[in-house]
Amino acid sequence: MSAFSAVKILPSPPITARSTPKPSFPFVFSSPSSPTAGGIHRPAAAPLSSSPRPLRAVSSHVLSNEQRVASHSHQDEAEVTREEALDLYEDMVLGRSFEDMCAQMYYRGKMFGFVHLYNGQEAVSTGFIRLLQPGDSVVSTYRDHVHALSKGVPARAVMAELFGRTTGCCRGQGGSMHMFSAPHNLIGGFAFIGEGIPVATGVAFSSRYRHEVLEEASPSGGLDVTVAFFGDGTCNNGQFFECLNMAQLWKLPIVFVVENNLWAIGMSHLRATSDPVIWKKGPAFGMPGVHVDGMDVLKVRAVAKEAIERARRGEGPTLVECETYRFRGHSLADPDELRNPDEKAHYAARDPILALKKHIIEHDLANESDLKGIEKKIDDVIEDAVEFADASPLPPRSQLLENVFADPKGFGIGPDGKYRCEDPKFTEGTAQV
Amino acid sequence: MAAALQTAGTLTASSNLVINSERFRFGSLLRSPAGMKGTILVVKSDGRHTVGFNAGLRGANLIPNAVAAKTEDSAKSTYSKPGHEILLFEALREGLEEEMDRDPRVCVIGEDVGHYGGSYKVTKGLANKYGDLRVLDTPIAENSFTGMGIGAAMTGLRPVVEGMNMGFLLLAFNQISNNCGMLHYTSGGQFTIPIVIRGPGGVGRQLGAEHSQRLESYFQSIPGLQMVACSTPYNSKGLMKAAIRSENPVVLFEHVLLYNLKERIPDEDYICCLEEAEMVRVGEHVTILTYSRMRYHVMQAAKTLVNKGYDPEVVDIRSLKPFDLYTIGNSVKKTHRVLIVEECMRTGGIGASLRAAIIDNFWDYLDAPIMCLSSQDVPTPYAGSLEEQTVVQPAQIVAAVEQLCR
Numbered sequence: 097m098s099a100f101s102a103v104k105i106l107p108s109p110p111i112t113a114r115s116t117p118k119p120s121f122p123f124v125f126s127s128p129s130s131p132t133a134g135g136i137h138r139p140a141a142a143p144l145s146s147s148p149r150p151l152r153a154v155s156s157h158v159l160s161n162e163q164r165v166a167s168h169s170h171q172d173e174a175e176v177t178r179e180e181a182l183d184l185y186e187d188m189v190l191g192r193s194f195e196d197m198c199a200q201m202y203y204r205g206k207m208f209g210f211v212h213l214y215n216g217q218e219a220v221s222t223g224f225i226r227l228l229q230p231g232d233s234v235v236s237t238y239r240d241h242v243h244a245l246s247k248g249v250p251a252r253a254v255m256a257e258l259f260g261r262t263t264g265c266c267r268g269q270g271g272s273m274h275m276f277s278a279p280h281n282l283i284g285g286f287a288f289i290g291e292g293i294p295v296a297t298g299v300a301f302s303s304r305y306r307h308e309v310l311e312e313a314s315p316s317g318g319l320d321v322t323v324a325f326f327g328d329g330t331c332n333n334g335q336f337f338e339c340l341n342m343a344q345l346w347k348l349p350i351v352f353v354v355e356n357n358l359w360a361i362g363m364s365h366l367r368a369t370s371d372p373v374i375w376k377k378g379p380a381f382g383m384p385g386v387h388v389d390g391m392d393v394l395k396v397r398a399v400a401k402e403a404i405e406r407a408r409r410g411e412g413p414t415l416v417e418c419e420t421y422r423f424r425g426h427s428l429a430d431p432d433e434l435r436n437p438d439e440k441a442h443y444a445a446r447d448p449i450l451a452l453k454k455h456i457i458e459h460d461l462a463n464e465s466d467l468k469g470i471e472k473k474i475d476d477v478i479e480d481a482v483e484f485a486d487a488s489p490l491p492p493r494s495q496l497l498e499n500v501f502a503d504p505k506g507f508g509i510g511p512d513g514k515y516r517c518e519d520p521k522f523t524e525g526t527a528q529v
Numbered sequence: 530m531a532a533a534l535q536t537a538g539t540l541t542a543s544s545n546l547v548i549n550s551e552r553f554r555f556g557s558l559l560r561s562p563a564g565m566k567g568t569i570l571v572v573k574s575d576g577r578h579t580v581g582f583n584a585g586l587r588g589a590n591l592i593p594n595a596v597a598a599k600t601e602d603s604a605k606s607t608y609s610k611p612g613h614e615i616l617l618f619e620a621l622r623e624g625l626e627e628e629m630d631r632d633p634r635v636c637v638i639g640e641d642v643g644h645y646g647g648s649y650k651v652t653k654g655l656a657n658k659y660g661d662l663r664v665l666d667t668p669i670a671e672n673s674f675t676g677m678g679i680g681a682a683m684t685g686l687r688p689v690v691e692g693m694n695m696g697f698l699l700l701a702f703n704q705i706s707n708n709c710g711m712l713h714y715t716s717g718g719q720f721t722i723p724i725v726i727r728g729p730g731g732v733g734r735q736l737g738a739e740h741s742q743r744l745e746s747y748f749q750s751i752p753g754l755q756m757v758a759c760s761t762p763y764n765s766k767g768l769m770k771a772a773i774r775s776e777n778p779v780v781l782f783e784h785v786l787l788y789n790l791k792e793r794i795p796d797e798d799y800i801c802c803l804e805e806a807e808m809v810r811v812g813e814h815v816t817i818l819t820y821s822r823m824r825y826h827v828m829q830a831a832k833t834l835v836n837k838g839y840d841p842e843v844v845d846i847r848s849l850k851p852f853d854l855y856t857i858g859n860s861v862k863k864t865h866r867v868l869i870v871e872e873c874m875r876t877g878g879i880g881a882s883l884r885a886a887i888i889d890n891f892w893d894y895l896d897a898p899i900m901c902l903s904s905q906d907v908p909t910p911y912a913g914s915l916e917e918q919t920v921v922q923p924a925q926i927v928a929a930v931e932q933l934c935r
Contacts, residue, residue, distance in 0.1 A: 233684070235680075264717070265717065266715060266716050266717035266719070267717035268717075269715055269716075269717050270715040270716060270717060271715075274715040274716070276712075276715070276716035276717065276719050276720060278716075278719040278720060283683060285715070285716075286707075286708075287707070288707060291676065291704065291707055293673075294672065294673040294677050294680065294704060295676050295677075295679055295680035295683070295708060296680060297673065297676070297677045298678060298679055298680020298683070299683070299684050300680075301677055301680070301681050302680065302681040302685055303684075304662070305636065305662060305686060306685065306686075308662060309633060309660070309663055310633055310634070334670075334673075335672055335673050335676070338668070338673035338674075341668055342667065342668060342670065342673060342674065342677065345668070498718065499714045499717060500713070500752055500753050501755075501776075501777050502713050502718075502721035502723070502776035502777050503776040505803075505804060506753075506755045506775075506777045506803075506851065507851055508804045508848065508850075508851025508852060508853065509804050509805065509851070509853045509856075510854055511855060511858045512855065513855040514855075516851075
């Protein structure tokens with residue numbers, strides 16, 4: 097009679113490919129204690145799950161140009177059409193240009209507070225989010241501008257939100273760290289790390305519930321998928337593990353994406369984590385864990401495709417660890433003095449936008465002028481966004497008390513016997529209630 | 530004086546006063562209280578039919594023998610069907626079940642709510658009826674499953690999250706404060722969070738410090754959150770239903786010791802307004818504001834007080850956030866004396882906020898400083914004798930009223 101019976105954890109094969117961070121990699125993980133360490137140095141592809149189409153897992157070719165060139169014909173390089181490639185390129189350039197403009201605007205005093213920029217990590221956002229259907233959801237952290245843009249929130253709305261204007265996507269009430277957009281199914285924007293993961297799990301639960309209990313069919317043809325983005329620091333947080341457990345237990349349609357940029361403000365991932373290999377923590381809960389080179393959008397996209405389709409089919413969650421890097425500091429207030437310049441240089445050389453550009457040119461998918469055209473177009477979009485935001489009005493005082501309650505009767509009954517919200521002057525008053 | 534007695538005679542005959550006739554003894558009222566200056570005849574009804582001849586407060590108008598009325602229910606008299614007797618936890622379940630029938634988006638999330646039927650049996654039988662997905666047994670991860678409830682609420686469902694004990698929700702404080710309370714605002718109104726978070730709290734019978742917590746004081750500052758406390762089977766069912774139907778996130782505080790209260794409630798569908806307080810006993814001398822279990826201590830004290838000649842007005846505030854300042858205000862304007870009796874801690878408790886609200890709004894009507902009786906600021910001890918002393922007992926309430934009415 098139950099619509100959903102308790103699920104036994106399937107012994108899903110705990111494989112992924114794991115690149116060998118060996119000799120040429122200057123940042124060797126200091127002794128991952130796992131006994132399987134010996135078995136993970138397989139750069140070749142391996143099947144992700146027992147699904148009919150095996151995943152072409154991707155590996156990270158680090159610091160070695162020869163390997164990169166040789167992998168052209170390697171099976172793990174995904175095929176992409178011209179349209180797709182240009183879409184990916186445009187999205188990444190949009191993210192990069194937007195964030196650069198944010199930095200400019202911040203130093204000019206147009207936006208304040210904590211602003212966390214995504215430079216360098218665009219491949220992760222673009223690689224995942226451009227594959228999603230409109231009904232799929234994205235849940236992010238405070239580093240959410242580019243997730244919002246990739247999901248389709250207009251640059252104008254995001255910029256206005258950052259400027260604190262009433263035309264922002266959250267009416268100026270959220271700010272940099274709380275980007276929400278109901279029409280685009282962007283469910284935040286969370287300031288505390290880890291607190292978005294349970295919410296993402298709930299969105300995935302809702303998707304399953306609507307499918308099974310309410311019997312609503314999704315236009316996607318399966319379950320609506322939720323993609324949760326968070327960082328390496330979050331992977332030491334209890335909420336992460338609790339949600340891995342619950343998501344796998346109930347086979348929720350969710351993809352957990354770890355943007356491992358090796359640093360949590362000034363705390364190196366290696367100093368904070370007993371076993372820094374994050375993807376392995378997926379199989380500990382019974383779900384597949386995958387590691388992918390997060391500086392290569394095509395590789396990310398290949399992994400994302402499989403993970404998203406797994407979730408859509410109802411096979412449950414996947415944990416994807418993306419090795420990536422933020423070119424700027426943790427936030428615009430971070431002097432970023434702790435990170436080794438060599439490390440930064442290494443990853444700057446792996447800039448995802450330049451890598452994709454190179455790929456496009458080499459595969460004749462487009463020529464330089466097409467790409468220049470895209471960059472120009474994005475510049476115009478960003479300019480327009482800034483102008484729009486600048487010209488937008490600041491929120492009026494009357495907006496202060498709006499949206500505190502969905503049902504404003506929650507402000508209660510005043511001394512005169514009427515609901516306070518019924519008083520037409522209520523929102524002009526102070527916030528004392 | 531004679532006129533008062535005559536009127537008393539007239540009044541007895543009136544049918545308006547016979548709402549809970551089995552609980553009143555009018556005969557005693559007609560005895561002339563010898564040596565008393567004036568007589569007041571105050572009939573304990575549902576508050577709508579008060580008749581009072583209050584000739585002054587100090588010492589003169591005492592009713593020696595009237596019996597304090599117990600739980601009043603104004604709505605009862607208007608229902609046509611006989612109603613059914615029910616225990617409080619069953620009333621909660623009834624309310625929940627009716628809402629789950631009415632709206633398929635209502636679901637329950639919590640520990641042991643499904644197969645076990647709930648640790649206080651509030652969700653007994655629901656999993657069999659609605660399935661394991663609608664009545665979800667969770668692992669022990671309060672923070673995460675509360676967050677899950679919030680995510681589900683944002684995307685179209687109406688979850689009821691049960692904390693097996695309210696104290697466990699301390700683990701979910703992050704989610705309740707940051708997400709539950711704030712997301713509607715920080716998203717600019719794009720997402721609503723129609724979640725109900727409920728569970729038993731309060732001091733039980735020697736449950737130890739951590740299982741005896743009162744979280745209403747901790748949650749009361751969270752903007753965007755509504756809090757209600759139920760105290761009778763009637764208002765339990767009504768508040769449960771209203772909370773589920775509300776678009777706001779609501780925290781429903783139940784009390785471990787009240788689950789077995791029995792009452793006759795209507796058969797018809799009804800809800801209780803989330804923002805309204807409940808008039809328990811109409812009076813003239815002092816307003817006693819209380820909620821949850823302390824209501825019963827107050828009513829017990831009221832019996833003693835009435836025998837001593839006082840006439841307390843008892844208001845069960847029910848809505849802990851926001852306060853029903855209309856009902857409270859009317860009461861203060863009438864009696865001019867306020868006693869707050871609560872179970873949460875003295876420091877930063879509901880009583881503290883209520884005091885501030887009354888002073889802000891009704892200062893001119895007060896004849897005496899507001900008194901607040903709260904639990905001691907100690908972790909609840911295990912020993913029964915000590916535990917008794919941490920919460921407010923009826924004797925203290927009586928003493929407080931006597932002091933207020935001097």
